[in-house]
Each structure stands twice: as structure tokens, then as C-alpha cells.
Amino acid sequence: MSDLQRLLGYREPIFNASMAGAAGGALAAAVSQAGGVGMIGVPATPTEDWIHAQARYVANLDTPWGVGFMGWALEENLEPLEAFLEYDPSLVAISFGDVTRAAALAHEAGVLTAMQIGNAADLDRAMADDIDIIIARGGEGGGHGRNEVATLPLLQLACAQHHKPVIAAGGIGTAHGIAAVLAGGADAAWVGTRFLAASEATGHANLKAAVLASGIDDTVYTRAFDIAQQLPWEPQYGGRALSNDFSDRYAADLESLLATDALREQMKQARSEADVSLAPVYAGQAVEFVNEEQSAAAVIEELRGFRQILAQTARRFE
Ligand SMILES: Cc1cc2nc3c(=O)[nH]c(=O)nc-3n(C[C@H](O)[C@H](O)[C@H](O)COP(=O)(O)O)c2cc1C
Known part of the structure; x- marks a missing residue:
């Protein structure tokens, strides 16, 4: 058993990634009850x-669950974190921005902290005492983050510090993927995209259909959607999404993208109508492995096949 497993008390070393818009309380509760660690985004x-409403799904579970925040949003307002801390999560993940005040608040409440890292400087920051768990997130992952280092080299770098538990993230969508990162030194896997079409995930049917229809070559890493919506993401955090008409036009030509109020309104409408030709559908390269709508428990059941794979691998190379 790894130290992290002992600390958090999960059965399966599988966390659903905190994903705003997709991972609410229903998904987190389902993952937690299936033996993993459910994260609310x-x-x-x-x-x-x-x-x-989200916290009510997980508040009375006797299995571990957590909650993940965007660091830059907490810099402006810590109230959402304060509110969730009242429900006694096992873990708070804070990523993308200055995590200092939020991490201190979580520690004051006696809650473990985690941070997604995307390069060596992030790792240095995460080695400070206010972060307990490192999430090594490669650029192949879905949603926002850096696109500087891929999961495997980042994982090897993070594990070389031999001090704090490491969770691997980015591009993990199958039992083989879980086996690979555990063999690579991770204590657990942080899986986002693979859960996007789970029955308990939130998100319009059009988004789920687009995810189901997409493959490994169908994603793009870009800031175009954030610029169009005038969102305050710092430029080092673009997002990986399914490519669509809008990203085909602007991802390689950001200079010609004018952040007008009219475009922002158009994007807002496209999001509310789930028009996936214009609105972003955030997903990573592991979208290849999302081929049917399944319960979160069924996804975990499939992913827990990593044990057999690791045993077979050990035999293959005896
Ligand atoms: C739809 C979507 C929304 C996301 N929202 C958040 C978020 O709100 N906060 C966060 O820290 N990470 C967010 N992420 C990033 C995930 O935490 C994680 O890094 C990523 O999903 C891992 O890669 P994978 O998608 O290949 O599994 C999001 C990812 C996706 C796909």
C-alpha cells in the first residue's frame, strides 16, 4: 500500500480530475463509492x-472525496473554499495561479492540499510546505494547464524528489495507462477526459456526443476560446479542447482574433445552446478511449484492470 493510499484510505488509486462543468457532486460521489477518490471541480x-447542492452528494460518504479549485479564482475570493471546507473534504486541489492563501486556509482546517504542476518551476513551488501532494499534469491532458512537458517526463521529474506523494495526470484513459504511471512511480492517477461521458458527469448531451465521436488526433491546445470569452486565464494556461470550426480558424492565427463584446456574446450564446462548432469542448488526447456512455463505477471497474496488467508485465520481463 502506498503512503498516499494509507493517508486517504481509498481502495483504487484513481482520482477523477476536478473538472469545472463536468465533475460535480454526482460524479465525485460515484467515483468515491466505487473505491476511487471523487473530486468536485x-x-x-x-x-x-x-x-x-454539490456538497450534499458527498457530505455523508464514508469514502474519501475532495474538491478542486482554480488558483486564480481563489486569489480574488476564498469564500467557495471556506464553504466547501465546512463539509470536511479529504483533499483540496488548487491549481493555476497563486495558491498560497488558499493552501494556508485548507491547512488551518486540517485538510490535505494538492497542486497540479506543468513544469520544473511549478514543481519547485509545490515542494513548499503548504502543498502535500504533487499532481504531475502533462500537456496531453484536457482542459486548462501548461502545454510544456508531457506526462511521462514530468512524472519522472516529480518522482525524483522522493519526498511527497505524486499523482500522474494527462492522457490516462485505460487500465494500461494507469499501469504505466503506477510503474513510473506515481501513487495514483488523476483521470479527467475518460470520465467526461460518464452518466454522472454534467455537461450538455451535445458535448458528450462530441467527446464520444472524437479520437486522439481531434484535440487542439489553444488560448483562442479564453480570448474570445475574455476570461482572465493567464497566458501560460491555455486549454486543450476538441478542435472545431472556431479553433480551426483561430488557433494558429491568434493575432487576427479580436476580443470584441460581440464575439463574447456570440460565444456565450454558443455555450448556452451547446453549439459545439463554436463553443469549447474541453478534452484531452485520452478522448480516444471514451467510446460509450458508462457509469463512473463501470469506468473504475475497467481501469482497475491495471493490477492484472502489472502482474502480466512483471512475468513478461522475468
Ligand atoms: C472539461 C474539463 C474541465 C476541467 N476543469 C478543471 C478545473 O476546473 N480545475 C482544474 O484544476 N483542472 C481542470 N481540468 C484539468 C483536469 O484537472 C486534469 O488536469 C485533466 O483532465 C487531466 O488530463 P486528462 O483529461 O487527459 O485525463 C479540466 C479538464 C477538463 C477535460
């Missing part, structure tokens, strides 16, 4: 009603 400006 908090949007930048959640309402109080949303927070309490």
Missing part, C-alpha cells in the same frame, strides 16, 4: 446554491 464563480 469548482467553476471560477460558483453560486452558494451550487456549492451546497
Whole structure:
């Protein structure tokens, strides 16, 4: 048993990634009950009603669950974190931005902290005492993050510090993927895209259909969607999404993208109508392995095949 497993008490070394818009309380509860660690992904400006509605799914579980925030959103307002801490999560993940105040608040409440890293400087930051767990997230992952280092080299770098537990993230979508990162030294895997079409994941049917229809070559890493929506993401954090008409036009030509109010409104409407030709559908390269709508428990059941794979691998190379 790894130290992290002992610390958190999960059966399967599988966390669903905190994904705003997709991983609410229902997904987190289902993953946690299936033996993994369910993570709620908090949007930048959640309402109080949303927070309490999500927390109610997980509040009475006797299995571990956590909640993930965008660091830059907490820099402006710590209230969503304060509200979730009332529900006693096992873990708080804070990524992308200055995590200092948020991590201190989580520690004051006696809750473990994790941070997604995307390069060597992030790893240095995560080695400070206020972060307990390192999530090594490669650029092949879905949603926002850096696109500088791929999962495997980043994992090897993170594991070489031999001090803090490491969770691998980015591009992990199958039992073989889990086996690979565990053999590579990770304590657990942080799996996002593979859960996007889970029955308990939130998200419009059009988004789920687009994810189901897409393969390994169908994603693009770009800031175009953030620029168009005038979102305050720092430039080092673009996002990996399914390529669509909008990204085909602008991803390789950001200079010609004018952030007008009209475009912002158009994007807002496209999002509300789930028009996937214009609105972003965030997903990583592991979208290749999302081929049917399944319960989160069924996804975990498939992923837990990593044990057999590791045993077979050991025999193959005896
Ligand atoms: C739809 C979507 C939304 C995401 N939202 C968040 C978020 O709100 N906060 C966060 O820290 N990471 C977010 N991420 C990134 C994930 O935490 C994680 O890094 C990524 O999903 C891992 O790669 P994978 O998608 O290949 O499994 C999101 C990812 C996706 C696909």
C-alpha cells in the first residue's frame, strides 16, 4: 500500500480530475463509492446554491472525496473554499495561479492540499510546505494547464524528489495507462477526459456526443476560446479542447482574433445552446478511449484492470 493510499484510505488509486462543468457532486460521489477518490471541480464563480447542492452528494460518504479549485479564482475570493471546507473534504486541489492563501486556509482546517504542476518551476513551488501532494499534469491532458512537458517526463521529474506523494495526470484513459504511471512511480492517477461521458458527469448531451465521436488526433491546445470569452486565464494556461470550426480558424492565427463584446456574446450564446462548432469542448488526447456512455463505477471497474496488467508485465520481463 502506498503512503498516499494509507493517508486517504481509498481502495483504487484513481482520482477523477476536478473538472469545472463536468465533475460535480454526482460524479465525485460515484467515483468515491466505487473505491476511487471523487473530486468536485469548482467553476471560477460558483453560486452558494451550487456549492451546497454539490456538497450534499458527498457530505455523508464514508469514502474519501475532495474538491478542486482554480488558483486564480481563489486569489480574488476564498469564500467557495471556506464553504466547501465546512463539509470536511479529504483533499483540496488548487491549481493555476497563486495558491498560497488558499493552501494556508485548507491547512488551518486540517485538510490535505494538492497542486497540479506543468513544469520544473511549478514543481519547485509545490515542494513548499503548504502543498502535500504533487499532481504531475502533462500537456496531453484536457482542459486548462501548461502545454510544456508531457506526462511521462514530468512524472519522472516529480518522482525524483522522493519526498511527497505524486499523482500522474494527462492522457490516462485505460487500465494500461494507469499501469504505466503506477510503474513510473506515481501513487495514483488523476483521470479527467475518460470520465467526461460518464452518466454522472454534467455537461450538455451535445458535448458528450462530441467527446464520444472524437479520437486522439481531434484535440487542439489553444488560448483562442479564453480570448474570445475574455476570461482572465493567464497566458501560460491555455486549454486543450476538441478542435472545431472556431479553433480551426483561430488557433494558429491568434493575432487576427479580436476580443470584441460581440464575439463574447456570440460565444456565450454558443455555450448556452451547446453549439459545439463554436463553443469549447474541453478534452484531452485520452478522448480516444471514451467510446460509450458508462457509469463512473463501470469506468473504475475497467481501469482497475491495471493490477492484472502489472502482474502480466512483471512475468513478461522475468
Ligand atoms: C472539461 C474539463 C474541465 C476541467 N476543469 C478543471 C478545473 O476546473 N480545475 C482544474 O484544476 N483542472 C481542470 N481540468 C484539468 C483536469 O484537472 C486534469 O488536469 C485533466 O483532465 C487531466 O488530463 P486528462 O483529461 O487527459 O485525463 C479540466 C479538464 C477538463 C477535460
